[in-house]
Amino acid sequence: MYLTRHPDPVPRSAARRILTRWMAGLIAMAATAAWCPASAQAPILIQFSHVVTPDTAKGKAAQRFKELAEARTGGKVRVEIYPNSQLYKDREELDALRQGAVQMIAPSLSKLASVSGGDFEVFDLPFLFKDRAAFRAAVDGPVGAALMKKFEPYGLKGLAFWDNGFKVFSANRPLQSAADFKTLKIRVQASRVLVTQMKAVGAHASVGPLASVYEALRSGQLDGQENTPTNIVTQRLHEVQSHLTVSNHGYLAYAVIVNAIFWDKLPSPIRTTLEGAMRDATAYENSIAEAENNKALATIKASGRLTVHTATPYELEQWRAALTPVYKDAQGWISAETLTALNAMNGPPT
Numbered sequence: 536m537y538l539t540r541h542p543d544p545v546p547r548s549a550a551r552r553i554l555t556r557w558m559a560g561l562i563a564m565a566a567t568a569a570w571c572p573a574s575a576q577a578p579i580l581i582q583f584s585h586v587v588t589p590d591t592a593k594g595k596a597a598q599r600f601k602e603l604a605e606a607r608t609g610g611k612v613r614v615e616i617y618p619n620s621q622l623y624k625d626r627e628e629l630d631a632l633r634q635g636a637v638q639m640i641a642p643s644l645s646k647l648a649s650v651s652g653g654d655f656e657v658f659d660l661p662f663l664f665k666d667r668a669a670f671r672a673a674v675d676g677p678v679g680a681a682l683m684k685k686f687e688p689y690g691l692k693g694l695a696f697w698d699n700g701f702k703v704f705s706a707n708r709p710l711q712s713a714a715d716f717k718t719l720k721i722r723v724q725a726s727r728v729l730v731t732q733m734k735a736v737g738a739h740a741s742v743g744p745l746a747s748v749y750e751a752l753r754s755g756q757l758d759g760q761e762n763t764p765t766n767i768v769t770q771r772l773h774e775v776q777s778h779l780t781v782s783n784h785g786y787l788a789y790a791v792i793v794n795a796i797f798w799d800k801l802p803s804p805i806r807t808t809l810e811g812a813m814r815d816a817t818a819y820e821n822s823i824a825e826a827e828n829n830k831a832l833a834t835i836k837a838s839g840r841l842t843v844h845t846a847t848p849y850e851l852e853q854w855r856a857a858l859t860p861v862y863k864d865a866q867g868w869i870s871a872e873t874l875t876a877l878n879a880m881n882g883p884p885t
């Protein structure tokens with residue numbers, strides 16, 4: 536379902552699923568502890584839920600983490616991956632992680648307000664990063680470290696930042712000027728910055744889970760959306776849109792987060808091994824994300840299903856001007872500390 540407000544509550548069926556899995560996990564843990572001799576203990580299970588397909592950079596890195604974690608712990612850890620919203624959709628997976636129904640997720644930074652305060656939404660500010668290196672410099676330095684601490688009061692721990700890349704816009708009409716967005720229903724992720732961004736150009740922002748975007752576009756419930764080329768291709772969104780503009784107006788990236796109680800209780804050598812596996816999976820993810828998006832954009836162009844337009848410098852200038860008020864509005868919920876730190880790295884919005 537698509538909402539015009541921020542964000543989707545956990546549906547009753549999902550809440551039941553979370554509770555059932557959590558109770559099954561408790562029973563399994565109790566049984567294991569009671570009956571298994573130390574030498575035959577069941578492996579520690581990490582259930583890793585995410586909302587994109589296995590052939591995205593995130594999906595491939597989750598698989599790489601699984602392989603490294605299982606091999607390096609000699610089978611003492613088993614990682615089960617649940618991709619493509621198979622287990623939980625956007626908001627549900629955050630609740631599932633907090634409740635211990637899964638142990639690891641990698642949501643986009645845009646969806647983290649409910650488990651960190653509002654500061655991660657800083658990454659949604661339009662035209663914030665001039666290139667991928669600028670994004671990496673922010674998350675790999677003190678800004679990233681300070682943001683990861685924001686999870687602690689919510690019982691979560693951030694392990695890594697994973698890249699996706701720059702977003703583009705698509706719709707069922709050409710999008711070349713801010714005026715072209717007027718009255719369109721555009722799907723965005725559950726971020727106040729993204730909702731504000733769409734309001735600034737006169738569009739209606741619709742917040743909803745990735746898993747429902749294809750059907751909402753196909754049925755005309757939505758007119759357009761913004762995402763990276765890999766997400767567009769792997770969710771087949773280009774098949775239900777007539778126009779796409781390569782705007783590179785915002786950046787999509789992820790935080791890999793775990794349930795802190797689960798993580799802190801791991802035997803220390805296992806935790807250290809898993810941290811190493813995560814470091815290597817992260818390096819792998821960040822090394823392939825850009826190429827995956829280039830490949831996906833080529834696929835979109837070659838499909839011949841929609842008209843692809845690359846925004847001109849003049850058009851981008853107009854969009855920047857139309858979207859600059861979003862920076863001021865965001866001061867209402869993103870801390871001055873985070874805004875100042877990022878602006879100092881990037882210079883003021885141009």
Ligand code: SIN
Pocket residue numbers: 586587625641642643699724744745762766787
């Ligand atoms: C993701 O890349 O994990 C999802 C992004 C979205 O919901 O659009």
